[in-house]
Amino acid sequence: MSVLLNEVRKGFYLDSVALMRLSAELSALSGIEEAVLMIGTPSNLQIMRDADILDSAGEEAGPNDLVIAIRADRKASTNRALAHAEKAMKGNSAAGKATEHRARTLRGSHASNPDANLTLISTPGEYAGIEANSALDLGLNVMIFSDNVPLERELELKQRARDLDLLVMGPDCGTAYINGVPLAFANAVNKGSTGVIAASGTGLQEFSVLLHRAGGGIKHGIGVGGRDLSDSIGGISTLSAIDLLANDDEVEQIVLISKPPGEATAKAIFDKLAACGKPVIACVFGLSASQIPDGISCTQTLREAAELTHRQSANAADPTETNTTPDLHNLASELTIPTGAQSLVGLYTGGTLCTEALLILGRAGLSCSSNTSKEGLDSTAQYQLIDLGADEYTVGRPHPMIEPAVRTPLLQQAVNDKNVAVILLDLVLGFGAHEDPAAEVVSALTAAEANKPLVVASVCGTDKDPQDYQRQRAALEAAGVIVCNSNSEAAELCALILEPR
């Protein structure tokens, strides 16, 4: 003799996955012959009626009600199953409210996580300083992802941290690696023996990606923020970082990636680096080798820095080889640009990558106008590089690395511009970044007319990244994009294409 029980929950919604799971859970309970959870539409009620699992209570259900129908061997079993369902639905109706209590303040969270050693702050900038201060109070190191933290606040925080033997990364620190763990916007790269100090996010990302692809790996990547090396801050975090990396036995070489430091700061930094007792490689954009003291290897691009790092490191399999760089001259000569078109448009999501391209193109004699330069962007210039992560493009919007759709209209415009010969792009993968940036690019290109400009791109990512480097690359290539192995290579190729032939 089986027993039937119907329960109707008025106006109760569960998402489908939860409904299925619950129905499966109930069916698996002992003594249960059938357990069904469905919304009470006339169609569904008809099915339940036909199946003889609808009783008078269930008949009353409407299309916005949830019907729970349970058939079991005895009353006790139906009641138990119903209790199970109610409990599960309660958990869901609170939509996670029943889950663990999350503290509202850093102090509250620290009380339940006393072993924490780092605070990652990504609040609006006006509050980041306050939170960073309370982190230092609690003896926590700080990574400030937020930007717009006032300069004097940054100085105050860094001085305090130095006195407390703590590290402040940032403000505006988008990327870091600590003991091989990627933080915020970072790629999944191998752990290795290299310690990096970087002022910027995408610079560190591109370097780590290229080093990873070459076979090397990152131990630490300490982001210090764009202003740390200015004379107003005096490189406080950079100096701390040098000490930390010098004292870490697993770090075999130190790499510095930055824009040119302030004059006074440069001396302090380079002196300390030269004396740190480990090989040092510097990639300081806009600074030539002659401006960097002997004993520090100097490179012009992130790719060179990564290659040099890998060659120098002890575990490089074959230090002589690795020049897999394709012959760009050959490649360039095979490409044809639309007739009459001469200009270049670079649309960047990564700020440092934009700066790197600007310098490379400049060295090749193509003087570009860019919003990253002091002069600002001249929208009538023949060669333009735009950093879409700059404030003027991101106010009130997600960063283009999170939501690359910001680039789409500009890309479409460039594709259909008869004067544009080459479009230069970057795609940044990794944690925090958009799940499929290639799709956005491809969608903008498919609308292109014939005789369209060449599109040259690089993808900053690895095979271990959530987005999968190879898949992204393949998607771009399928859409006719020329994909280079690095940003510098992409910029060099553009220079060769546009060179008078």
Added chain:
Amino acid sequence: MGHKAQVIIAGKIALDLLCTPSTGIVHAVFQRTFYLRKTGTLTPAPPITTGNNARQSFTGQPSARAVSQPALLCCIGQAELERGPLNVRTTLNDITHVTVGDEWSCDQQLVSIGNIELDLSRAKIWLPTPLQQSAVPDPQSVALLARFLEINTPQPQVQHRINEMINEQLINAVKQLQQWLDHYQNQGGQPAIHFPDHLLGCGDGLTPAGDDIVVGVLLAMRAWKMPALDLLVAEVTDRLDTTSDISAAHLLAACSGSGIAPLHQLIDCVGTRDGNQLEYKFNNSRHSRKHEQIQSAATALCSYGHSSGYHAMQGVLLAARHQQLWPL
């Protein structure tokens, strides 16, 4: 005090609902999304007429049934929420503070829900890409889609009698829908058989499978300018009260021509731009790309909801096969 968040992108229907000064309550709360209901109801907009088919019921008389008054709903979600007519993608970090029955209001492009504030001022409007002129389903693509659906039939977590009964009823209802469409063609726009009664609202899940199928049919028929569309819209709008408010809102959006973005993408892939099917036969490389496109669009759809995406594709397939039987 509260969470402030930006609306990144929102479907046209959702934005229209929110933008006019309005109030309402939280209708339902899920793990990652919640639905807002606007106070008051809406009479469905008349369908876009593609030919001279006035809206009539199967008896040839204007429908005697009162037009149901579906609720006005939109769906608020986080950054990963799919683009769709009712969907509002926001920068909200977490929605655990929202409870069913909470009141909301919108004024000056600011939506307040409890202690959450959503800023609409920078929202982008999402609309499906405009329809291609004279697109028709491409036979090879239709075959690919059919094959995909065959291989990827969703497996229920428990195999019980009810599932089989639902399937049976669905299959019958779908058959009846096919017959209904066929009769429409045979009779020159006057279907002589009854529209299936047990299609809408049939199936477990938040949006019943039958509704999902109809959504697919509606969108595909519009994309391929199939003449029975207007009559189908009329039949569906007449029956919105036989399913849940949430599902009815999605159906209504589909009646007016919009569904979630991946569904439009799939329909776009299945159709050919210019109707020149020879191009695909003779261009292998293009063809293999088409194959990939359908594969990836279909895979993306499959991951939408529990099985909603799958069933919507069934609807697309149904419409495609019908169109092949009855080309213009």
Added chain:
Amino acid sequence: MSASDLLSRGPEVIGIGLQRFVDDLQSQGITASSVDWRPPATRDPAVLQAAATLSSGAIAELVNKANEEALSRMLSADPVLVNVNLAAELIEGLGEHKILHAGPPIEWTDMCGPMQGAICGAIVLEGWAKNLDDARALAGSGKITFEPNHHHSAVGPMTGIVTQSMPLMVVENKTFGNLAYCAINEGLGKVMRFGGNDDSVLDRLRWLESTMGPLLADSLLAVDGIGLKNIIARGLSMGDEMHQRNVACTSLVLRELAATMARVSEPDAASEALEFIAGNDQFFLNIAMAMGKAIMDPVRDIGGSSIVTAMARNGTEFGIRVSGCGDQWFTAPVEMPRGLYFPGYSEKDANPDMGDSTIVETIGLGGFAMAAAPAVAGFVGAGNASDAAAYTSRMAEITHTRNPEWTIPALDFAGVPSGIDVRKVVSSGIPPTINTGIAHREPGIGQVGAGVVNAPMACFEQACLALSERLAAS
């Protein structure tokens, strides 16, 4: 955790802001948690600046030190229920035509209905007017002086009315030698603390004065007082939070008193008195309040301290006092409680929040000890029993420390959060949570529900501003 610890051990992260960063770390198996961060409640730059000033540099050190002193006084207090005596005997200057009330100072015309009703009843009780109408005329005539209980070492629940002939319970803080007073709880229903003033209310008050008071006094003298610290510690483990649930503590006191009371009095009187206590689950609330006042009074006026020494409501305004600002009140309009109503009543009937009973939250009980009393969480509409712990954890974010002697078993014997710090209230945007009874807005109807109410943030903001001004001046 020094920087080198970070590098050698690898990151263990607390994220504030974007949740996806924490999710990404967790997906890689890294220990990471996140703060449920929200922007500060106030956008007033002056207030934010004041909170920041008080929280940084030398001023922060000074405030921290003063708060340490405040907490050491709070935690070393030894409150003992010692006596019951007439208000006129205990409170200097309390005589004809003077009435004490709950909350910060208030004029007759600004008082809410229940407060005015209770005052009229008290005037008739004292014989200053023959009937309630005359009493109302007298109260509005300017011939009656109104002063807050808090100005006279006293506290009172809801309307908190105290006049000369009422018996008050006396709690002595043995560590500091100070006394604090509170009336005897009248029971539920139609009572003066909810604005009741008819004959049945006045008769009960007369009985308290003539019979109950002296009997309690005799018994307390005979047992040499009842140490309250211990009672509270045991009550917390028995499910009381001492504001909306006092059933355990009331029983414990009854147990302490019963035998002695039977010995010191006539059998009929003892039976009547014990029955009265046994019939009133909230009997202990007034003792807890007097205890709170006895504990907090020695904490007043510690230069620089940002610890709250009193929170009280007069039905119109909510007021707080902060140690570093002495006896200054910081007030703001009182909020409406959110809660559950007895059958037949709804929010429409509710009077705004009222009474000195918030002194129990000030010492870390009531809403702060919600985790000890899961039953109350449901009763006051604060959610499920399982949500109760979250209230206590949240309050720990705005208090200086936890009380090691008053612990909560369900929180693995963590102490109740003690010492509300106005800086933390303002910077976190978390207002103190108060468990409260809800009075009917018409006098004389009594309690219609129970709920939780937040202390208004504006009080704490003003206090922050005032304290930072004082410190800047010194």
